[in-house]
Amino acid sequence: MSQTQKKNSSNGETKPRTSFVNKFLRGSKFMSSKPESRKESNDLETTDFQPCNEAQKTATLNTAQPLTSEMEWRPSMEEKEQFLQKLGRTAEDKCLDLNNCRLTAAHVREAGEALGSITDLQELNLSWNSGVGRNLPLILQKFQEGSKIQTLELVDCDLTSEDGAFVGQLLPMMQNLEVLDLSLNRNIGASLNSIAQGLRSTSNLKVLKLHSCGLSQESVKLLDAAFRYLGGLKKLDLSCNRELGGGFEDSSALLATLEHLEVLDLHQCSLTANDVASLTQVIPLLSSLRELDLSANKKMGSSSENLLSRLRFLPALKSLLINSCALESETFTALAEASAYLPALETFDLSWNKCIGGNLKLLLETLKFLASLRVLRLSSCGLVTEDVALLASVIHAGHLAKLRELDLSYNDGICNAGWAIFCQNVWSLKELTELDISLRPSISRDCGQWFGHLLNAITKLSEITEVGMRRWILLTSQEEELEHFYQDHRHSIHFDLGEFQEADFPRLN
Template sequence: MSQTKKKNSSGEETKPQTSFANKFFKGSKLRSSKAESRSESKDLETSDCQPSNGTEETTTPDPAKSQPLSSEMEGESRAEKNEQFLQKLGKKAVNKCLNLNNCGLRTADMKEVGEALKAIPELEELNLSWNSKVGGNLPLILQALQEGSKLQTLELVDCALTSEDGAFMGQLLPMLQSLEVLDLSINRNISGSLNRIAQGLKNTSNLKVLKLHSCGLSQDSVKILDAAFRYLCDLRRLDLSCNKELGGGFEGSPAQLATLRHLQVLNLHQCSLTAGDVVSLTQVIPLLSNLQELDLSANKKMGISSENLLSRLRFLPALKSLLINNCALENETLTALAEASVHLPGLEIFDLSWNKCIGGNLKLLVETLQLSASLQVLGLSSCSLVTEDVTLLASIIQTGHLAKLQKLDLSYNDSVCGTGWTVFCQNLQFLKELTELDISLRPSNFQNCGQWFGHLLHAMTKLPEITEIGMKRWVLTASQEEELERFNQDHKRRIHIDHGGFQ
């Protein structure tokens, strides 16, 4: 989540060292800082060493007056070293933000990172992600962050954090009263110190984003976090995805999750949710009335048990993104989803891919697709669609529905015959805002393009925004290759067509 940067409204005079730090993190060049220092030094020499009447006099320098110069030179030396360090990494601190993600930091760099933080006392955003050497060195790096820190965003994704780092994080969090975004994703070893982290989270009442994607969370982890949720009343985004051993943790109705009334994004992708989890979430999720994005995808055990949960999605009127791909939905659950989704007029992203039950049953979703005037992304990949499903979709498009659609994924539906693709391509031109279309075949299947390919090329001339056509494993004949070459010559737009080659 991108954060809005606060402007520095302070107009007060500052000490020379603070002044230089401010210049430093506005990204000022080192040479200009040196020039300013030389100019200020010259002014000091003039005022201290020369009389106002222009006659030569010998005066003894006042140590008290020399102290600011010494302090400034010390600050300049520190900032110069820090700037040299950041230049070596190809980075710089800008607008109170220090981004060192994926810099290949070495163990020897850790102390210099700690020193760099001291030179930026007003730091609001810090990103050290994708640097494995941060693991085991977190206390050394973040020791500069003291109580009263203005840090708002801290990202430590895939830093090989240790259990000890996690314990330190638990101690540090109460000092970061301004913290709004905390991302500890892809650090599997911190699960051992989750108790300490959760204790620290209880003191971060301003936290709006918490990401623990792929952190090795277990069933017990859910209960530990649930105890902290009641203190995070402003939380907007919660990501617990890709914690495959978390399944079963929601059983027993985690009551505190329901207190996150301002939650807008809940990501439980690939969490091995059980039938018991679904029962508990059925009681909780409908209470999150501000929810805008819900990701339950890749939870294959949901199956038939998700019928009640999906039927209650009607109580989430603000929902814009619903991802339930690869959830082993069955006919009953699809019916429940269809009935609930007509109450989601603001839906923009709807992904049902890899649910085989949709094949032959797309008609259940007709009303939803007709009412979803804001829909921008529709995923129906590997849904066992048949020709009737695709022609039905073409009919919906022809009547002016799905006019806002930008991305449409119909890949891996190999059972659709040429007639279906022809009807579809003939009506594709009505999707004026479409940018990406994927009709690729499965990896094991190669087929020749039918007559529909000509209709596809014609539709592309009517689609001003299209940039990407996925046609993997569809093979063009010699005449179709010529058609494509003529199209490319006549239309100088950048449209990438990824097909299976020429016959």
């Protein structure tokens, strides 16, 4: 994931000019939710997180030099209580969520002692606060041996390698830690040795997230040693560490000790053919695995046949994301055959694998047996008319009755006749909530007569709320049909036609 944040410059002060409690938090509950993003791209890069709490725009942004425990400033007990009250918290609370609050060094000065006064704190979230970086020791120095902390989230806090080293030293004091999220801190990869050493003391850890942390090939070996002490780990996220590729080559036993692992995310890790060979030996041993994400590892395309064929040994698998992996005919065939043995599968993402075009028939038998399937994504797969006709036949037979999301976008090779067949049968997906048949950004195209069939089908789909049709151009008569549809039916259905100037795109007839 890519994230850039403007670093606050130090003004050299050791004390804030205005009390953090009295000014920064004046009239604010200091609570906000994680920012969300949407994307429309094929590289699986995640969009930037941006602070969105308007109430915080007036906050003082004065910063101070990094602070240490030797500084003389100490808040009074009254100031501690006032700080917590302004947050809507008390010293007896077990959960403190300060994510996306724009904490700066000056604010950290007043918060450090207050956090230490919450003796029963079990969950602490400081995510999306760049001011935490370089000041983490000051904030967490009060946590002593036997800390009750179970969840520690420090996502995108601009942590330095020194902060990472401090986390490694702190972990042995957190015997109750179950969730550790250090994602989007790209500099802590340099201190992974310390973190890995600390992880050996967190035997209760169930969730470890190191998404986009600047991990390298050497990091795999360090983590391998730590995993031997984390037998209870259920969720592991190493995604978006592009320098990780090649690290699995000499670690064939990596992950083998994580017999309780339920979620494994390795998307966008630049996995090599040798990495895939090593994972092929391990994947069948992870019988508890429920979610597997191997997306955006393009070098897997010609080397993953054995790995994908062994997915049949994961009967509990519910989510399989293998989009943008440059699959080839042989690897897709192996995947299609193995997926027939995944009865619990609910989410299946094959988008951006062009080899599927003209070969969807290989999945035909699989789709008949995936009775639990909720999400099917086939965006930009080079689908042709024959493919969508086969899909329509499966839908008509009732084999995808539980499907809620269907993405067929960016498949411009389907002719109007194919869309007509599909639209005449899509009404059988009674639980469908989202359908996307948008064209790729470089193309616009006139809607055929199938648009009428689509409207008719939607009147029979009581759950549907979103229909993606970007860059499809409605004729005047079809615009009138749509207007009448809105007048006669629920207004909660959104047709996303997008906004563009018709002249900007080549038109297909």
